[in-house]
Amino acid sequence: MTAGTAPAGAAARPAEALTVRAVGEGERAAWNAFVAATPGASIYHRYEWRDVVRDVFQRDTTYLAACAGERIVGVLPLVRLKSPFFGDFLVSLPYFNYGGVLATSAEALDALLAEAGNVGRRLGVSHIELRHRANLASALPARTDKVTMLLGLPATVEEFSKSIGWKVRGQVKQGQKSGATGASGGAELLPDFYAVFAENMRDLGTPVYPRRFFERIVAAFPAETRVFVVRQGGVPVAGAFVIADGPTLEIPWASSLRRANSSNVNMLLYWNVLEWAVQQGFRTFDFGRCTVDSGTYVFKKKWGAAPEQLYWHYWLRDGGELPRLNHSNPKFEAAVALWQKLPLAVANRLGPLLIRNLP
DSSP states (O other): OOOOOOOOOOOOOOOEEEEEOOOOOGGGHHEEEEEEEETTTOOGGHHHHHHHHHHHHOOOOEEEEEEEEEEEEEEEEEEEHHHHHEEEEEEEEEEESSSOOOOHHHHHHHHHHHHHHHHHHHHHEEEEEEEEOOOOTTTOOOOOEEEEEEEOOOOOHHHHHHHHHHHHHHHHHHHHHHOEEEEEGGGGGHHHHHHHHHHHHHHHHHOOOOOOHHHHHHHHHTTEEEEEEEETTTEEEEEEEEEEETTEEEEEEEEEEEGGGGGGGHHHHHHHHHHHHHHHTTTTEEEEEETTSSSHHHHHHTTTOOEOOOEEEEEETOOOOOOOTTTSGGHHHHHHHHHHHHHHHHHHHHHHHHHOOOO
């Protein structure tokens, strides 16, 4: 969050009245212009995500803008998730790691949080979840059990290869010697990626997103997205979907088939993605969120990634405990075990109906 100051010697201008309002399609360009010009913004603040979540998941959205006169000085995208099984709440932004408030001053930030609370009370939701990369809303309770894993990237592939160490290089070479081949591209690779992703989600006990979700993201962000696939004998065994956010390349979704992991195809997949990231001049690689000391944390750390604390702030209508709609909640253990036993075709049919209600 940054606040502008007047140049030395400049005449002070009267402060413009700060207002917060819900915006619509007519202010798409102004919204995106503000996001593009504001430090701390992520690609998930872009207006296009409103189209994606409404079109694919049929979710109601409220996009709030704080304005000084006619100028946007802060934004907060909110998506409503409502179901009889998982409750009724707002998230900024569901299905992704980031979102939350983006503002140029403390006043704009506070005004957006206050209006979000008004929206929550008017809708009767139980809570609002704001996914931040900094402790912006320090007056609100927060979950801090998650981190994102970031890796600074060197200028050349040779430098990167040296930085990962002999053990990781050896595992990548095992994947290469297994006969596996890699490919990267756009929407044409989504069927192969999705075949791997859907099976892996079933094996993890997690409902899968519909394939249309990824197709819609590629259509909305063709220049920022890329799909990677690793095949063995022509059959896809690993895949990744990456999103560029300025100088950072994020890997929100990556999967490999358990039956192929003994040949280190997952290591080859990440090598292919990271090699491409270096070649394209990205400065940071975002491995995505995880819990400290978990298996995914250890995997990401061995590539050289370091943790950055995440802050998920909550507005709670009635107070009480922070919500936990994830695998770490003991309430879902039985459901996870049952899901892992479903035939893949059944899991792929039911998964999209459930996952639209989970943040």
